[in-house]
Amino acid sequence: MPSRSRRLLMTVLGTLLLWSLPLPSWGLEPSAGKPPRIALRAARLFDGKSDRSLPDAVVLIEGSTIQAVGTGLPIPAGTRVFDLGDVTLLPGLIDAHSHLLLDVDADSGDDSMLTVVAQSSTAERALMGAKLGREMLEAGVTTVRDVGNSGINGDVALRNAIQRGWVQGPRISACTRALAPHGGQFPTLQPPAQPLIEQEYVTISGVEEARRAVRQAIADGADCIKVIVDNGHTLLSLEELKVIVEEAHRAKRPVAAHTTLDDSIRAAVQAGVDSIEHGYSLPDDVAALMVRKRTFLVPTDSWLEVCDSFDASQMKERCRRNITRAHDRLRRAVAAGIRVAAGSDMYVVMPGLTRGQACVKGFIAYAEAGLKPVDILRAATVNAAELLRMQDRIGSLEPKKFADLLAVEGDPLKDIRALKQVRFVMKDGQVILDARAQTPRVEESTR
Numbered sequence: 013m014p015s016r017s018r019r020l021l022m023t024v025l026g027t028l029l030l031w032s033l034p035l036p037s038w039g040l041e042p043s044a045g046k047p048p049r050i051a052l053r054a055a056r057l058f059d060g061k062s063d064r065s066l067p068d069a070v071v072l073i074e075g076s077t078i079q080a081v082g083t084g085l086p087i088p089a090g091t092r093v094f095d096l097g098d099v100t101l102l103p104g105l106i107d108a109h110s111h112l113l114l115d116v117d118a119d120s121g122d123d124s125m126l127t128v129v130a131q132s133s134t135a136e137r138a139l140m141g142a143k144l145g146r147e148m149l150e151a152g153v154t155t156v157r158d159v160g161n162s163g164i165n166g167d168v169a170l171r172n173a174i175q176r177g178w179v180q181g182p183r184i185s186a187c188t189r190a191l192a193p194h195g196g197q198f199p200t201l202q203p204p205a206q207p208l209i210e211q212e213y214v215t216i217s218g219v220e221e222a223r224r225a226v227r228q229a230i231a232d233g234a235d236c237i238k239v240i241v242d243n244g245h246t247l248l249s250l251e252e253l254k255v256i257v258e259e260a261h262r263a264k265r266p267v268a269a270h271t272t273l274d275d276s277i278r279a280a281v282q283a284g285v286d287s288i289e290h291g292y293s294l295p296d297d298v299a300a301l302m303v304r305k306r307t308f309l310v311p312t313d314s315w316l317e318v319c320d321s322f323d324a325s326q327m328k329e330r331c332r333r334n335i336t337r338a339h340d341r342l343r344r345a346v347a348a349g350i351r352v353a354a355g356s357d358m359y360v361v362m363p364g365l366t367r368g369q370a371c372v373k374g375f376i377a378y379a380e381a382g383l384k385p386v387d388i389l390r391a392a393t394v395n396a397a398e399l400l401r402m403q404d405r406i407g408s409l410e411p412k413k414f415a416d417l418l419a420v421e422g423d424p425l426k427d428i429r430a431l432k433q434v435r436f437v438m439k440d441g442q443v444i445l446d447a448r449a450q451t452p453r454v455e456e457s458t459r
Contacts, residue, residue: 048075049074050415052419053070054101057069058103060389060393060407076440076441078411093452094436098421100419100425102419104416104417105431106393107371108353108354109159109268110157110158110159112144115361116360129208134165145180145181148368150368152420154416155183155185155402157185159236160188160212162189168234185402186234187234192213193246196243197213218252219255222255226260236265236400237260237265238267239253239256239268242275247273247279250283253280267285268285274293277291278301281298281307284305291311292334292338296344299348309342309353314356342383346382352383354375385424435447
């Protein structure tokens, strides 16, 4: 057969073969290589922004991102469906002040942190952080900002390990070593112990050292900058703080400021930091300035909820003395219009509680200061996401954001204690915890 006739015959046979194949069911069946599709059904949903929950909720997820959220949405065929039942879906919680590489004995006194630093390597603490991170994740905390006390860049190593899938844990915004006055937060140490200070802090004196320290932190992988404005003995100057903020913001990194005194909080807010951590001293003039500058307050009051867990009477009494002051500060902040982002500052072993359970219990304690459930939920979701400069990716349930969710029994908009009843957790579209006995089904085609 001439070659031209052979080519014509092959073309005709190929066309007939294609016509004989079944037509593709576009959008109905998942094809190889496409990200998996998941649908979550729940009785209620809090999206992070509305004051009310959405009934008969459906969340459609493809791969690691949310595609749609609504009431009674149709579910495409081929979608893996989780019928979660009588629960409330809400965005993954965010702890804006965590210490995953620190877990100390509550009764070991003022030198507890120093003991950990002296006896544990950064590598060992990072492995412990992987354990604590898993505990946070199972409690529904899918993102944390780790604000130092993580050894020499241990938080960066843990963040990277989680991102690479080596271990499971929350998404981490890492601050690396905190910038601090000389002595860090160990002001009583003598010069021979300087290496212990340098393992936890970069101490600065003068604006150029401050600028250099910020640049080094960013080179080390910092997502944010933590600065100890006062350590109980020494305060950084306003000029030093301004340079820290300027350099960090130039690199699009937020600045978290540890402050406990009137002078330190005033200087930090004047310098333009993004958040005040602790802020137990909150003068009225500073509160007004925080509102104008849109500075967040991260009230780290979680440990106040567990005062009775301490065995040592000295620690228990100190804890109780601070409850009234902390609650008063939070009430005044909310009344003034200061934005609040939830932060646990949990770094001690709490008997009978995982790290995640202790963290969430602390968030619930905000209610004792008068915060409404919806305000507590926002502090731990949309507000915290904005503080971390991640509001385009996390903090609310809406299309194109990461599929970070949890489901709890009851309705946390009515009773915030529902946050303790976690039944389902998802991060990046991956199921982390499913306390139900049921097996998800696959939605069949209606053709």
